[in-house]
Amino acid sequence: MDTIGNLFSFITGPVSWIIVQFHKLYGAIFGPDTGWAWGLSIVSLVIVIRIALIPLFVKQIKSMRNMQALQPKMKAIQERYKNDRQRQSEEMMKLYKETGTNPLSSCLPILLQSPFFFALYHVLSKIASGDTIGSLNQQLVDSAREAHIFGAPIAAKFMDDPGTVEALNASLLDVRIVTAIMIVMMSASQFFTQRQLMQKNVDLTVKTPYMQQQKMLMYIFPIIFAVMGINFPVGVLVYWLTTNVWTMGQQMYVINQNPTPGSKAQDQYLQRLLKSVTQHGEVRGRRKRTVVQAIVAKGPDRNDNERRFVGSLAKAGFTPQADGTVRKVDPAEAEAEAAAARRQQPKRQTKAKRQAATAQPGAKTSLEKTDQAKAEQPESGKSGSTRQAKSGQRKGQQRPKHPSSKK
Known part of the structure; x- marks a missing residue:
């Protein structure tokens, strides 16, 4: 994680500056060394980031709906060109272009949050070690080290050893209880958000492998967050729990006010x-x-x-x-x-019903019905009488029999 944090170190300056500005505000209310001042500063950082990402969230919703609607067409393309990967890719890109769909739009909010997430992790790691970073001078770093959220320092982690926790003036039991509760809440909010999406805001008439993948992710993502959460500092858990709650509320609003058609x-x-x-x-x-x-x-x-x-x-x-x-x-x-x-338009039958109707004994296709209608039409030159071909005899003009053949 330190390597990843260093990779996004270019944004640690803005992140630390935003935290310091909010700390000045909350410090004047709750006291500069309190967990409330530092914790609410991190929560406010999340709110600022998520407000800035609202336009991308709207694009994400539209992209997810378009991708869901395109699944039947995508499946047809894959089956049609299953032996030609290049043609399959070309047809997929053509379909995306015609419908104005960008598959990456559904991932943009998460991708754009990643630099802020890892920058905050880097800032908290420096606070834990007592080093200055960005806009956090030594006085602010010492203040942040003394800040506790329900008895757990904001720089402490579930997997920290007793010596590291004691250096932050806290007990290992308090740290593990607080972090465990936050990890469970973080995973539960992630699961509920995905479950809410799958149960209420999905077109139930579209049954594709994409839906099965989404159901699998509903269970996989919370497990991933729980495993990763044991290595996150308390401050990062505050950040991730806040962004999950924001996502859940934002999605709830979208589902109630702008639901997916057919859901x-x-x-x-x-x-x-x-x-x-x-x-x-x-x-x-x-x-x-x-x-x-x-x-x-x-x-x-x-x-x-x-x-x-x-x-x-x-x-x-x-x-x-x-x-x-x-x-x-x-x-x-x-x-x-x-x-x-x-x-104006009869209700369409499902594919299963159409197949069942075709499979019934005596059921005829539209082509067979057309042929039968033609056969039942009166022939020209006849006195209105209709002639039907006998069973086993070809319709239309018959070849004359050979003279030597038996009658």
């Missing part, structure tokens, strides 16, 4: 929107009108959640308009309009 969260959001419309008789809020406008624009391409929403509006006597508003009409008229919209 369970979208169904819950549309139910809340339906309740609001029936109570007030209108769509309140620009963002809600934008949602209704998008549903109307989809027409027959709406997913099941959106069809139920439009149907429920019709039962309540409302018809959604192209501008995102609703019009109060007679419930029978609204039902008729909703039924007409549903008839």
Whole structure:
């Protein structure tokens, strides 16, 4: 970790400067040598970084949704060009370009946080050894060494030996209890964030290997954080726990306010929107009108959640308009309009149902049905009578039999 910390040493100056500025603020309130002053300085550092990364978080959400929607097409490309890796890569890049999807966008927030994370680790390592770094002079380093969070110094680690912990004026038991609790909280918040995403904000109609990978990561990431956490100083655990809680809250907001189409969260959001419309008789809020406008624009391409929403509006006597508003009409008229919209495009059957229907005895494909229809049409020159080919006999003009053949 020291080697990695040195690799990102170029950013230790800005990180230490931000911590010092917040320490001046919190030190005036709680005292300069308290754990509250130094701990809240680290928390504030996280908040500053995460606010700066909000635009990238929005791109991450869009990229994850696009990647999820593209999984069936990506799988088809892989199967079609499974023996030609170069053509497969070219088709993948073409698909990304056409849809405006960047696979790396989902990793950008984590990648951009890494320098700050390792820079903070480097700063805390220097504090533990009593060395100055960046904007932290010797007086501030000594103050940080004396700061304890629930009895554990901010520079102490779970795996520290008793001598190192005693040099920081703390007991090994206190350090291990505090760090263990923080590691468990850090891993639990990571697991809950991923679980919340998988259960509520995923299009349930898309079943691809990508979903299985995400489920595996839901269990793997918390284990990785727990293993790595025993080597993190208390200050770094504060940083990582704070950023996990921020991510969890930020994602919860996105799931509630801008859910993925076709997901369970979208169904819950549309139910809340339906309740609001029936109570007030209108769509309140620009963002809600934008949602209704998008549903109307989809027409027959709406997913099941959106069809139920439009149907429920019709039962309540409302018809959604192209501008995102609703019009109060007679419930029978609204039902008729909703039924007409549903008839524009029949509901698609799943692949399993289509295969089961084809596999049934006597089931015919569309081509066979067309051939049968042609065979049943009346022949020209006949007096309206229809002739059907006998079983085992070819249709159309027959070759004349040889004179020597038996009749």
